[in-house]
Amino acid sequence: MDAKMVTFGETSLDKLLQWLRSSGEPKDIKDVLQQYLLILSRSVTEDSE
Amino acid sequence: MTVASFQGSPSQQELADEVYRLMTTQGSLFAIDAPIRQSLDNLADYLAGKYQRGRDEIAADIDAALQANEGIFAREETERGVLYVTSRQGAYVPRSDADTHSFRQRLHEPENPLPIDDISVVVSTSRPAITTVEPVFISDYWQVQAGMAPLHLVPSIDALGQMSTAPAAPVAAEDVAAAPELVIAEPEPVAAEPVAEPDLVIAEPEPVIAEPEPVIAEPEPVVAEPEPVVAEPEPVIAEPEPVVAEPEPVVAKPEPVVAKPPRQIPSDRNTVITLAEGLSIDLRRPIADILAEQGERLEQILSERIDQDPLRRIVSFGRSYYPEASVVNLGKNDLRKIRDYILERNEPLSDTEIIADLYYHNPRQADYEGFRFSLNYRLHREKDFEFVGVEGARLWSTKGLPAISGKRVKAAEMGQITSYLVEGYDNSLEGQSAESISKSGTLTRLLTFFEWEYGVLPFDASITALVPTPMLPDQRSAMLRFESPQHYTSYLVEVRYPTGNRGGWLQGLEEFFREHLVPGAMITIARGSEPNLFTISYEEAAETEDRLLTLDEKKNKFSFANLTYFCAVDADQVPSQSRYGKLKNLKSLPMGERRKSEVVLEHIIEVMGEQVGSRSEPRYSISMDDLLLSYNVLRPGSRNLLEHLLENGEAFSADEANAGRYTFTPPQSEGGASADEPEDSGEGEDLQPARRRFGRYTDDDE
Numbered sequence: 078m079d080a081k082m083v084t085f086g087e088t089s090l091d092k093l094l095q096w097l098r099s100s101g102e103p104k105d106i107k108d109v110l111q112q113y114l115l116i117l118s119r120s121v122t123e124d125s126e
Numbered sequence: 127m128t129v130a131s132f133q134g135s136p137s138q139q140e141l142a143d144e145v146y147r148l149m150t151t152q153g154s155l156f157a158i159d160a161p162i163r164q165s166l167d168n169l170a171d172y173l174a175g176k177y178q179r180g181r182d183e184i185a186a187d188i189d190a191a192l193q194a195n196e197g198i199f200a201r202e203e204t205e206r207g208v209l210y211v212t213s214r215q216g217a218y219v220p221r222s223d224a225d226t227h228s229f230r231q232r233l234h235e236p237e238n239p240l241p242i243d244d245i246s247v248v249v250s251t252s253r254p255a256i257t258t259v260e261p262v263f264i265s266d267y268w269q270v271q272a273g274m275a276p277l278h279l280v281p282s283i284d285a286l287g288q289m290s291t292a293p294a295a296p297v298a299a300e301d302v303a304a305a306p307e308l309v310i311a312e313p314e315p316v317a318a319e320p321v322a323e324p325d326l327v328i329a330e331p332e333p334v335i336a337e338p339e340p341v342i343a344e345p346e347p348v349v350a351e352p353e354p355v356v357a358e359p360e361p362v363i364a365e366p367e368p369v370v371a372e373p374e375p376v377v378a379k380p381e382p383v384v385a386k387p388p389r390q391i392p393s394d395r396n397t398v399i400t401l402a403e404g405l406s407i408d409l410r411r412p413i414a415d416i417l418a419e420q421g422e423r424l425e426q427i428l429s430e431r432i433d434q435d436p437l438r439r440i441v442s443f444g445r446s447y448y449p450e451a452s453v454v455n456l457g458k459n460d461l462r463k464i465r466d467y468i469l470e471r472n473e474p475l476s477d478t479e480i481i482a483d484l485y486y487h488n489p490r491q492a493d494y495e496g497f498r499f500s501l502n503y504r505l506h507r508e509k510d511f512e513f514v515g516v517e518g519a520r521l522w523s524t525k526g527l528p529a530i531s532g533k534r535v536k537a538a539e540m541g542q543i544t545s546y547l548v549e550g551y552d553n554s555l556e557g558q559s560a561e562s563i564s565k566s567g568t569l570t571r572l573l574t575f576f577e578w579e580y581g582v583l584p585f586d587a588s589i590t591a592l593v594p595t596p597m598l599p600d601q602r603s604a605m606l607r608f609e610s611p612q613h614y615t616s617y618l619v620e621v622r623y624p625t626g627n628r629g630g631w632l633q634g635l636e637e638f639f640r641e642h643l644v645p646g647a648m649i650t651i652a653r654g655s656e657p658n659l660f661t662i663s664y665e666e667a668a669e670t671e672d673r674l675l676t677l678d679e680k681k682n683k684f685s686f687a688n689l690t691y692f693c694a695v696d697a698d699q700v701p702s703q704s705r706y707g708k709l710k711n712l713k714s715l716p717m718g719e720r721r722k723s724e725v726v727l728e729h730i731i732e733v734m735g736e737q738v739g740s741r742s743e744p745r746y747s748i749s750m751d752d753l754l755l756s757y758n759v760l761r762p763g764s765r766n767l768l769e770h771l772l773e774n775g776e777a778f779s780a781d782e783a784n785a786g787r788y789t790f791t792p793p794q795s796e797g798g799a800s801a802d803e804p805e806d807s808g809e810g811e812d813l814q815p816a817r818r819r820f821g822r823y824t825d826d827d828e
Contacts, residue, residue, distance in 0.1 A: 087435075094449055107425060113428060117407075
């Protein structure tokens with residue numbers, strides 16, 4: 078995915094939701110942000126392979 | 127099995143039947159499909175004796191009869207002679223060891239897998255009561271489906287697409303074992319180099335740096351477990367760390383590691399996200415660096431965006447975030463039960479107390495944190511409940527609980543009285559910096575008369591540095607527990623946080639102040655073991671008796687009374703009769719009047735100041751120290767506030783002859799009151815204030 082297509086806070090929010098569900102417990106916003114950046118980073122970089 | 131079941135002539139059938147019974151009797155305790163072997167020699171010896179016939183003759187008959195029934199008797203020629211094999215179920219069929227019904231295989235590599243949207247469907251999210259680190263194997267198939275597996279192990283992206291509808295052949299155990307050959311076959315120029323030493327595997331930095339996040343960030347410990355690495359060689363390729371721990375497989379097969387192509391991002395690909403707030407994030411950079419530079423701002427933006435999600439898929443309480451679908455619902459009965467319990471305990475209760483006492487949930491239960499979040503989230507949305515906790519101690523109050531400080535102090539009035547703090551006239555950090563307070567966790571301050579009388583402490587910068595900040599953006603107050611180690615008592619203290627142009631304060635210490643302290647005492651407040659726990663102490667001293675200022679609430683008058691105290695005080699700040707005798711002339715203004723800082727200031731100076739003018743043109747002079755102490759009898763105020771009022775008030779001026787003193791010239795009353803006064807009044811006489819600015823209290827002046 079090209080970074081231009083990414084809207085911070087909207088793109089891949091479903092994946093963030095999946096991660097939250099799978100973790101099974103509430104997460105601090107710091108951890109949520111870290112995971113969200115990881116998801117976005119994957120979305121941008123993995124497509125390029 | 128009967129005689130008729132056997133083949134051959136009648137005599138052969140009878141003979142075969144007898145041999146079969148002999149052999150099955152011999153193997154009566156065998157498994158039904160176990161082979162029962164007997165040699166032709168033994169059979170001939172036994173039957174020759176039984177029928178009194180020649181051994182060779184009967185051996186030939188047996189051999190012929192059993193060969194006629196080769197479907198039941200298998201003939202084996204061995205070194206020990208001819209053996210016949212049969213079983214209790216008839217013909218012996220060798221047992222097959224082929225595993226064609228493997229549950230493990232069907233579970234991990236189903237023939238017709240369903241598409242999955244959520245890895246939590248596959249991996250259990252429940253946690254055991256006692257956390258144990260146990261390896262959990264998830265096949266590559268599911269990892270690929272969930273986007274968890276390293277894609278480079280799969281032959282191609284196209285193969286991934288097929289795997290959702292076709293049998294998982296590309297990632298079957300046999301194929302995975304063959305994966306190195308596939309990688310070797312790739313025409314990589316790097317593979318041509320004779321680099322096969324295992325230390326190069328460790329030295330190769332790209333895989334380690336390029337993909338550290340999946341290992342750290344993924345909540346499932348599956349990827350980090352070393353066991354699958356031993357069983358299957360491909361995790362060694364994907365994760366260089368286990369290679370260091372167990373170098374043997376790498377030494378045996380170094381080629382795949384060398385041949386692994388580093389993940390490359392085309393230089394022309396745009397990886398920079400530009401936010402509407404003006405921030406730019408380059409996703410090519412390590413996430414730790416991004417968080418270090420822009421973490422706080424991004425947290426704020428992300429939380430705003432999550433809150434704006436129209437589907438409300440993720441909800442929050444404080445800094446905690448949780449899927450809305452996972453939030454446990456609380457019905458009306460639950461809410462009523464919680465409210466009744468708080469009222470029964472007669473004080474705000476923590477969420478953990480509510481959960482333990484009403485729901486009997488144990489913190490070791492897997493869903494404890496989720497339930498705790500649900501409770502806090504639901505209560506926060508209910509108007510009958512108010513959050514009065516801090517981070518680390520989430521307390522809930524409800525309608526009907528008694529006010530902490532009674533009705534002597536009204537919130538609206540105190541908010542306006544302490545508004546000078548949010549207006550910038552706060553000099554509470556002159557003696558102790560915010561950093562030192564925050565770091566040491568202790569604060570020492572002087573107790574003024576107003577604080578002593580009403581049990582309140584202004585929420586100034588020094589208090590701000592000590593107590594926790596509001597956990598929620600719309601939080602008005604928090605409940606703290608102040609313990610007195612000197613008297614083994616504890617007090618519930620309410621923090622009213624500043625809001626808008628209104629100041630904040632702490633209330634609830636009236637009993638402690640009035641029982642153990644006097645105005646002018648030095649108190650020390652220190653953080654306790656819990657976020658909402660504090661200690662309050664003072665320096666003890668020898669018994670002292672003095673006539674100190676008190677407020678007679680029934681008469682609404684100040685007066686001096688004999689008080690005995692045992693605490694160390696700042697003698698200059700003690701409102702004693704010997705030094706501040708005029709204080710008894712102060713009016714106990716209603717709180718509504720005390721909000722007006724200028725009015726209070728004029729009244730203070732008129733009562734406490736020295737008359738330096740004439741009867742017709744009164745002027746009053748007062749020192750800043752006396753003014754500050756007197757001002758804090760009626761309401762809290764800082765030196766900065768008083769200086770601001772004195773410098774900007776038209777009727778006030780600095781006394782040029784006496785540094786540190788200020789003069790106040792009351793405006794002339796309308797109608798020229800002084801003109802009606804006889805002119806022969808002696809100047810310098812100790813006159814009463816000529817102007818009665820507080821009409822309804824005029825009768826109480828004397």
